[in-house]
Amino acid sequence: MTSKIKIKYTQLFINNEFIDSESGKKFPVINPATEEEIVQVSEGLKEDIDKAVKAAKEAFARGSEWRNLQPTQRAGLLNKLADLMERDAQQIGHIQTLENGKPFAHSAGETHMAAGVLRYYAGWCDKIHGQTIPTDDGSLVMTRKEPMGVAGQITPWNYPVMLFALKLGPALATGCTLVLKPAEQTPLCNLYIAALTKEAGFPAGVVNVVPGFGPTAGAALAEHPDVAKVAFTGSVAVGKSIMKASGSSNLKRVTLELGGKSPLIIFDDVDVDEAVKLAHDAIFNFSGQICIAAARTYVHSKIYDEFVEKSKKLAVKRILGDPFDPKTEQGPQVEKDMFEKVMGYIKTGDVEGATLVAGGKRHGNCGYFIQPTIFADVTDEMTIAKEEIFGPVQAILKFDKIEDVIERANKTTYGLGAGVLTKDINKALKFAQEIESGTVWVNQYASLMPQTPFGGFKQSGIGRELGAESLDYYLETKTISIKLASV
Ligand code: ADP
16 A cells, blocks of 8 residues: 555644643554554543643633634635645645545545635635614614634544534634544544644634544533534434533534435436446445435336446446555445444345345455445335445335335435436426435535535434534624613
C-alpha cells in the first residue's frame, strides 16, 4: 500500500496546543486495507473533555476574541482555513485513506468539498441578524440572534473531513466555540485540520479536538453541563443516548443525523443502462458505508430481469484493492467489526431466501474487503430490506404500481434520503411529495450541496445541517422589547 505520509499529530488539541491526555493512555488507529497499526493516538477521557470544554467556555467568554469579533474577520478566518485545507488536500486525503480505506481520489475530493462548505459558512458570518416586529402595544421590539455557547460535536468515521466542516462551519459562523470528538477509527485527519485552524489564526480555545471512544469521551461531552448544544452524526442507538444525556443534564440543544435505509425507485420508462449505473454507484460508493446509500432498489417488474442481469455484470467488474491505486473503485470496510456485521447480513439474506446474484464473499485474505454483493427477489419483510447494513450489499425488489411502491418505501423507521428515476414528471413529483424523507433526488442520487438543507425524517434525525436553516441550530433568539415614551 503506497503511502509516504508521516503522521505529525497524535495528541489532543486543546487551547491551540497538542497535549497528552491526563491518563497518558493511547489507542491504536488501524489501516483497514492492511489490518496494520498506523500509529498510537492519545485517548481523551472525561477529565480531558472537561479541560477542552473549559477552554471553549473561556474562549466564548472572552467575547472580543471570538463571538463579538467583526463578522468579516470571522469569515476571513473560515476562508483562510478553507485555503489551507485546499493547500493540503493531498495530505489530508492520504491520512483519511489510511484511516478508513476510502479510495484516495475520493478522500482528496472530499477535502475540497469540505473547504467549499467552510466558504459557504464564511459567507453567512455577516448575514446573521434578527428582525424588528410590529406589536399591538406599540413597543419597539427587535430580535437578536446570539450564539448558544460551547458546541459539543461528535462525528463518525465515514466522512470525517466533510463532517468536520459540517460541524465547524455553522458553529463558527454563528460565534460558538466547540469541542469535537472524532470517531475512534479516524482521529488523524481531524487532528491535522485542527493544526490548520491554529495556522489560520483562530484564537486559542475556539476549536478543540479530543480523540477518544464513544462511551467515555463522547458520553462525557453529551453529558457536560457547560456544553450548550450537541451535534451528532452516527447511529440511531447512540443518537437516542445523546438525547437522554441532554435531558438528564442541562437540556442542551441536540441535532442528530442518524442512519437510513434509503429507497431508490426505478420506473420502466428509464434508459436501463443508465439506471443500472446510477443505482450501482448509489449503493456501492465507499463500500456502501454511506448513511444515504440507496440500500433498497425498487425496480418496475417490466424491466426487472434486465435490470438484475445488467447490475450483476457491473458488480462483478468492480475493481477492489489498494485504496491508493488510482484504478481502485472500492476499498475495504472500515474495521473488523463492521466487516463481520456485513458478512452476517449477507448470510441472513441467503438464509431468508433472497437470490444471491453477485458477490457474497470476502475479497482476498488481508484487509476488510467484501465483494460487491447483489440480492434479487428481495421482499420487504426480509432483514436485508429492513435493517441498515452499511456495506456493499444491493437489495433489488420488484414493484408494479406507484401507490404500492410509495407505501412500501415509507414502511421504515428511517427517512434520510430517497430517489426516483423516471421520465414522467407526474410520477416523479407524486413520489417526491409523498415519500417521508429529508431529501429526495429525481433522476440523480446523493448530490449534496452546501446550500441545501440535509437531515432526516422520523428516526433518521432531528434538525438540519447545511443550508441557511442549519445556522438556527447554533443560535438563540433574544427578543428585546422597548417601551417608547410619547414625545
Ligand atoms: P458508527 O456505527 O457509525 O460508528 P456510532 O454511533 O457508534 O456510529 O459512532 C458515531 C460517533 O459516536 C463516534 O464518534 C463514536 O465514538 C461516538 N459514540 C459512540 N457511542 C457513544 C456514546 N455512548 N455517547 C457519545 N458518543 C458516542
